[in-house]
Amino acid sequence: MNQNRGINQDVTQEMNRSLLLKSLRREGVCSRAHLASLTGLKQATVTNIMKDFLNWGIVKEVGFLNGSKGRRSIGVSINPDGYRVIGVRLARKHYSVGLFDLTGKQIVKERVDFEPEKQPGAEEILNQIVGRMRLLIQQYGKDSVLAAGLAVPGPFIAKKSRIALITGADIWKDIELKAFFEREMDIPVFLEHNANAGAYAHMWDLKEAYHDDILVYIAAGQGIGAGIVMNGRIYEGALGTSGEIGHMTIDRNGKPCACGNRGCLERYASSLELVKTVYGQRAGMEGCNFEDLEQQIRSGDTAYTEHYRRACESLGVGIINIVNVINPDRIIIGDDMARPNPELMEKTVRETVQKGILPDVFDELTLSISTYQGDPILTGAAIVAIDRVFDSPGQFIQN
Template identity: 95%
Template sequence: MNQNRGINQDVTQEMNRSLLLKSLRREGVCSRAHLAALTGLKQATVTNIMKDFLNWGIVKEIGFLNGSKGRRSIGLSINPDGYRVMGVRLARKHYSVGLFDLTGKQIVKERVDFELEKQPGAEEILNQIVGRMRLMIQQYGKDSVLAAGLAVPGPFIAKKSRIALITGADIWKDIELKAFFNRELDIPVFLEHNANAGAYAHMWELKEAYHDDILVYIAAGQGIGAGIVMNGKIYEGALGTSGEIGHMTIDRNGKPCACGNRGCLERYASSLELVKTVYGERAGMDGCKFEDLEQRIKSGDTIGTEHYRRACESLGVGIINIINVINPDRIIIGDDMARPNPELMEQTVRETVQKGILPDVWEELTLSISEYQGDPILTGAAIVAIDRVFDCPGQFIKN
């Protein structure tokens, strides 16, 4: 009985620690008294836990705050100079590795691009990623880096920690990513679908706003995925493969897809397909890449812009299906396809969607192009790691 009481106390303490860290993160700066009022915890509990956090270096005091009736209290915030996490983004044609503090701010980032036709093998790419992660860990202190988040394209079967399919990159099929990183690194690595990672980054930026919204973040890049947020949490589905809208049929007699279906959304609205449509057999060659096409569109090139508009129209058709199934409050579109002409994308998608859904539904929907600074999928991968640390801080920080 006494042993069970001790276990329950430990669990309760860790839950309280997590609640306080996440509340402090959302508030940015606040006093112990405000945290107590915000969380419903006793002030003595807050004081004791904050004492631990200060000793660990995960929280810092930042001077005095003015309170009610002229009272002053000591301000607290997450310590950006204490611990670090890593974010890793794996994409079809590149990968990125970044180091972040516990507020989600990027400290350093490295990106490596490779040609799809000359893509290294999966093992070589993973060894490169691990090598760069080790160098960053050594450079910034191995004891300060607590965990890493890895954002991967899909379909990603979360419950099996492996990628089921990446169109045009079969090297990733059935690779046990979790087992590889567990074997090669001394820090825990948490895997997440890239669209879900992007949703995490926008949730982080929106703070409390997403709690009352059903939010869908659409990562329209080399593939197309959706991160679906309900009740402040990512909706994953039975196997963790929800949000694979790239393999949603928008034309049942359309182009064949590597998944075995026909007319999949990503065959009409992804950056890879846009490049193929514009450049044909020259796609991927020097001067025939998405970055070059992006510049053409930004410069007003007629042919490139028209193909881009059609791709945005197709994306709008896919979004109509999402709206009819999920009925979200808010849709945010981001990643590569949002870059060439955000205004044209928003206009085209809005016009397409408005025609295809009920007026009452349209009136209650907020649809926008992401204005996130930096790479939300890479940052979101780091936030996945931060969130895990904040869930159980006592398990990550050696005290």
């Protein structure tokens, strides 16, 4: 920021609005006095801004709270019935579209899976997504749906708003997603890498308890990515491609990858690769997809379970590299690969990681399988939009 320039009063007011909304979101329900204490703002400032929020319908009063010395005050919270955002998740073999309130609660969701060997082209998929977004806006009112978030696989070049590569889905290479949605939608659409979106959802779920931790969320699904949270913020890197662990080399002489490398992690530990390993040429055909494989593992089939265990072991090798480079406090593993046998995955990954890092580092590392209810990547896409709304609430609501 240019230190020789002052800050416009309108900008200051918007910053204060943002601070109050984000504090209120974390607290859930609290009094105006408590918000003033949390944020360091004068109580008169908080009262005036809350008056605007109540008039806009973005917050609501929720009855009396008992304070210190027996004093009672009126509580306020984010209004779940006021405004909405849309969350969209784009994956290799499906997409999901959902509507969320400003607390991050899902209202409706629709998932569309592509038929094996009949995947539509990129433009057709995007037009389908836009059609479903427009329908939600029509159903819930164009004035109440403020923005949308879109979670995409990677490598995603965030600074250029385009996907550089999706292995096994060349249709997305160099598609200008931002330009497409700016042209087709009347609400702003914010793009984010799917692993980062999943990390956002878990960060919201953990709230302030781990605000100062380094959190890594690993989306181990059809591809593999990592969302890295440092001091409450996503670490993106120079171009926004950080966390592309799916293309981390774990075997220099290993399987070739579409990225041009060999031995990439996702060639050994992704759900698509596990299906190919188990079913061979029949992979993706009826009765030979990941859902079928998941059922076999859950039923205790020893051969399928051993393939799964080896994939988890490979994932553990990738996590060793993450730990040695970043030294996170907490790693959470989620998405497709975490579903078939969470206990076996955690045990295998933990044992693999323990062998590959220093004992002192392992002792301080919290490693777990996600227990998030619902799809954290879809919810995280919505949270990306909510965060942008909370950054500039006046701009979104008054406009």
